[in-house]
Amino acid sequence: xxxxxxxxxxxxxxxxxxxxxxxxxxxxxxxxxxxxxxxxxxxxxxxxxxxxxxxxxxxxxxxxxxxxxxxxxxxxxxxxxxxxxxxxxxxxxxxxxxxxxxxxxxxxxxxxxxxxxxxxxxxxxxxxxxxxxxxxxxxxxxxxxxxxxxxxxxxxxxxxxxxxxxxxxxxxxxxxxxxxxxxxxxxxxxxxxxxxxxxxxxxxxxxxxxxxxxxxxxxxxxxxxxxxxxxxxxxxxxxxxxxxxxxxxxxxxxxxxxxxxxxxxxxxxxxxxxxxxxxxxxxxxxxxxxxxxxxxxxxxxxxxxxxxxxxxxxxxxxxxxxxxxxxxxxxxxxxxxxxxxxxxxxxxxxxxxxxxxxxxxxxxxxxxxxxxxxxxxxxxxxxxxxxxxxxxxxxxxxxxxxxxxxxxxxxxxxxxxxxxxxxxxxxxxxxxxxxxxxxxxxxxxxxx
Amino acid sequence: xxxxxxxxxxxxxxxxxxxxxxxxxxxxxxxxxxxxxxxxxxxxxxxxxxxxxxxxxxxxxxxxxxxxxxxxxxxxxxxxxxxxxxxxxxxxxxxxxxxxxxxxxxxxxxxxxxxxxxxxxxxxxxxxxxxxxxxxxxxxxxxxxxxxxxxxxxxxxxxxxxxxxxxxxxxxxxxxxxxxxxxxxxxxxxxxxxxxxxxxxxxxxxxxxxxxxxxxxxxxxxxxxxxxxxxxxxxxxxxxxxxxxxxxxxxxxxxxxxxxxxxxxxxxxxxxxxxxxxxxxxxxxxxxxxxxxxxxxxxxxxxxxxxxxxxxxxxxxxxxxxxxxxxxxxxxxxxxxxxxxxxxxxxxxxxxxxxxxxxxxxxxxxxxxxxxxxxxxxxxxxxxxxxxxxxxxxxxxxxxxxxxxxxxxxxxxxxxxxxxxxxxxxxxxxxxxxxxxxxxxxxxxxxx
Numbered sequence: 001x002x003x004x005x006x007x008x009x010x011x012x013x014x015x016x017x018x019x020x021x022x023x024x025x026x027x028x029x030x031x032x033x034x035x036x037x038x039x040x041x042x043x044x045x046x047x048x049x050x051x052x053x054x055x056x057x058x059x060x061x062x063x064x065x066x067x068x069x070x071x072x073x074x075x076x077x078x079x080x081x082x083x084x085x086x087x088x089x090x091x092x093x094x095x096x097x098x099x100x101x102x103x104x105x106x107x108x109x110x111x112x113x114x115x116x117x118x119x120x121x122x123x124x125x126x127x128x129x130x131x132x133x134x135x136x137x138x139x140x141x142x143x144x145x146x147x148x149x150x151x152x153x154x155x156x157x158x159x160x161x162x163x164x165x166x167x168x169x170x171x172x173x174x175x176x177x178x179x180x181x182x183x184x185x186x187x188x189x190x191x192x193x194x195x196x197x198x199x200x201x202x203x204x205x206x207x208x209x210x211x212x213x214x215x216x217x218x219x220x221x222x223x224x225x226x227x228x229x230x231x232x233x234x235x236x237x238x239x240x241x242x243x244x245x246x247x248x249x250x251x252x253x254x255x256x257x258x259x260x261x262x263x264x265x266x267x268x269x270x271x272x273x274x275x276x277x278x279x280x281x282x283x284x285x286x287x288x289x290x291x292x293x294x295x296x297x298x299x300x301x302x303x304x305x306x307x308x309x310x311x312x313x314x315x316x317x318x319x320x321x322x323x324x325x326x327x328x329x330x331x332x333x334x335x336x337x338x339x340x341x342x343x344x345x346x347x348x349x350x351x352x353x354x355x356x357x358x359x360x361x362x363x364x365x366x367x368x369x370x371x372x373x374x375x376x377x378x379x380x381x382x383x384x385x386x387x388x389x390x391x392x393x394x395x396x397x398x399x400x401x402x403x404x405x406x407x408x409x410x411x412x413x414x415x416x417x418x419x420x421x422x423x424x425x426x427x428x429x430x431x432x433x434x435x436x437x438x439x440x441x442x443x444x445x446x447x448x
Numbered sequence: 449x450x451x452x453x454x455x456x457x458x459x460x461x462x463x464x465x466x467x468x469x470x471x472x473x474x475x476x477x478x479x480x481x482x483x484x485x486x487x488x489x490x491x492x493x494x495x496x497x498x499x500x501x502x503x504x505x506x507x508x509x510x511x512x513x514x515x516x517x518x519x520x521x522x523x524x525x526x527x528x529x530x531x532x533x534x535x536x537x538x539x540x541x542x543x544x545x546x547x548x549x550x551x552x553x554x555x556x557x558x559x560x561x562x563x564x565x566x567x568x569x570x571x572x573x574x575x576x577x578x579x580x581x582x583x584x585x586x587x588x589x590x591x592x593x594x595x596x597x598x599x600x601x602x603x604x605x606x607x608x609x610x611x612x613x614x615x616x617x618x619x620x621x622x623x624x625x626x627x628x629x630x631x632x633x634x635x636x637x638x639x640x641x642x643x644x645x646x647x648x649x650x651x652x653x654x655x656x657x658x659x660x661x662x663x664x665x666x667x668x669x670x671x672x673x674x675x676x677x678x679x680x681x682x683x684x685x686x687x688x689x690x691x692x693x694x695x696x697x698x699x700x701x702x703x704x705x706x707x708x709x710x711x712x713x714x715x716x717x718x719x720x721x722x723x724x725x726x727x728x729x730x731x732x733x734x735x736x737x738x739x740x741x742x743x744x745x746x747x748x749x750x751x752x753x754x755x756x757x758x759x760x761x762x763x764x765x766x767x768x769x770x771x772x773x774x775x776x777x778x779x780x781x782x783x784x785x786x787x788x789x790x791x792x793x794x795x796x797x798x799x800x801x802x803x804x805x806x807x808x809x810x811x812x813x814x815x816x817x818x819x820x821x822x823x824x825x826x827x828x829x830x831x832x833x834x835x836x837x838x839x840x841x842x843x844x845x846x847x848x849x850x851x852x853x854x855x856x857x858x859x860x861x862x863x864x865x866x867x868x869x870x871x872x873x874x875x876x877x878x879x880x881x882x883x884x885x886x887x888x889x890x891x892x893x894x895x896x
Binding site for chain 2: 132135136139142143144147173174175176177178181182185186188189190191192193194195196197202203204205206207208209211212214215238270
């Protein structure tokens, strides 16, 4: 249950507001058991067959986060691949709860993955900043605070490189109204208190904003909530043509309760939408190791995107849980355990080369690679990632911010050629798609 | 309880969605006992002393609906008079739930009274059309339906003569967003499910939209929900200066549960507002007589503002409950009972002349005035009222509609001279205030 349950639990507890691994009787926290979670929530695990189909259909090698199981679970992702194959329109929806002014590395992973999906599929992305939710669930934050955080987070998100032509980024507190709100009201009419109590662990003492909020997060997956991104023409009412556009939601597995509710009820809207497809990520491991996720409220649990190279070095050296032995001699003799080593785990997030990574794994396990050396590898890759981010962040002016956040018609291509291409090893960014090529004459906009 | 209680009850039941007088054991429905309701809900009855103070402070004779007790109850109305005396700013807020495309006479009474208050006090009015609520509480209506009704109702409301310079009329489905929605979220954080369950009779099977909606209806009474009506300057955040502006809400007594919740929590907002003052009306008696209110869902219970003179005549003659005797001879001999006679009651709504009305009352009671003659008097006054309305309704073009519904800075004077004037018998409309005088050089806008 999400609320009012600070007492220690013996089972793992994953919900949209907190994540905790199972506790042993001695109080130790175990790693999240993602397979158990997928089984409990009845999601599908991403298997080799699905990844092979992805590669056949899109012509892109699966992202390392797919290959390495960071995105490990889904609902109906195969239907999105079929839509792509057939050249049928769909869009991406993801979001972030702006609980703080600065992202940490754990926040950026699903977002970078979303950018990659946007590049691969060449489809619109709507990006929701739930500044309403963050204050609803935290009495200490004012709505002005969370709105401020949203605008700061927006700059971080833009710095991750989303294509402005096909990205609409919005703050709930600034954008919600009109068709979006009409959808939220209509969806809310379909959902009872009993249902959200079950899905989110609300109770009779929960505030009425929390109780209503799932409706807002859900209808963000309906294309009809954003009439302006599909057409320049005025849309006086919602329409079935828009409602038919499918949606794929990349997300942390903790958000699944929202979208189960959505999938169970999307067909009950006046303009029914297909069940949105989901693709679930695990949580980025906290510096202290398995069993939780990086948290903004614990500065030493995470690398922040504002950290200096020195801070990153210190955090990895001081706080990153090590799978190594206590002495160099023992390490050389016994070898380390990369599976629980946070430095190694972080390397798996960012090192693209599978073979190089396998060598590091084996060397560490044999004791050939020392803990300090492994930490150094992680520090280098994290420093580089964060520094590049910070460079791009500086370029996000007020004008750039406005260009992403202004409601407007988006431009995209989708799959212009609904015949599977041969698989390619290239990364999508290297294919000359997306940014800077928006004015191609051969660009074929999806016709609605 | 509002929901799921179709079973007959022995006590009177008044709530925002239905009104029913007490039932006797034989199933007869009694008139609403308003004094009992005021006592139960702990409102203050409007007494002679308050009316005298009203006249001293405003210089206006109390409206016939005050003199005759149709507006019979209040909360803190005397504080509004004090504000007026001191030249302190306040505004009016009222609303209508657009359940149908056309108003009946019962709908227009509180609205005409609100217009009179606006003329007397010369203050801004915000007028909310709850097209969101009407679909939330009625699964048969689509949100497009209720939005359409709202826009039709808006034309009716404008035809009642509100001054465009100081009136902002809005549909929830079109207008809500920004500061209004931020207020709604913030208010919703203060209110638990248990509280709305108690106030409105919701239960665990109620939909989550209903549960949240009271927050929307409540925050409409906060001046901060409408930053644009107070100033042309951009208001990036809410402000205490605006929040301090008081509010007076003329309303049917059935809406009181919403505003009790509001009054109990207005001081808990980040920018606290004074407790809104309320002034409560009784319900317009249905054609069939006491014990209910006119209802759009029963066409023969009400005079509609679209009725022809012939329809009005037929409805009064055929359906208006009579206090007369069965034969002319009996009536001459025994006299009639004007207190339960619907034709007489309707006359009290619209006949301004107290002495004329008293004579009708006495003549009918003595049997000098026959039922047919009394009905004729009512028919004449209703036909005239409705016909005048229909003439004004024709003048409400799309442009006029837009001029009321566009969010914009309002212009008003308030009390320019905070010294009580001597009482006057003139009606406010005859004083040359309000309409047509908006460009007076001496007009002093309230400075915020």
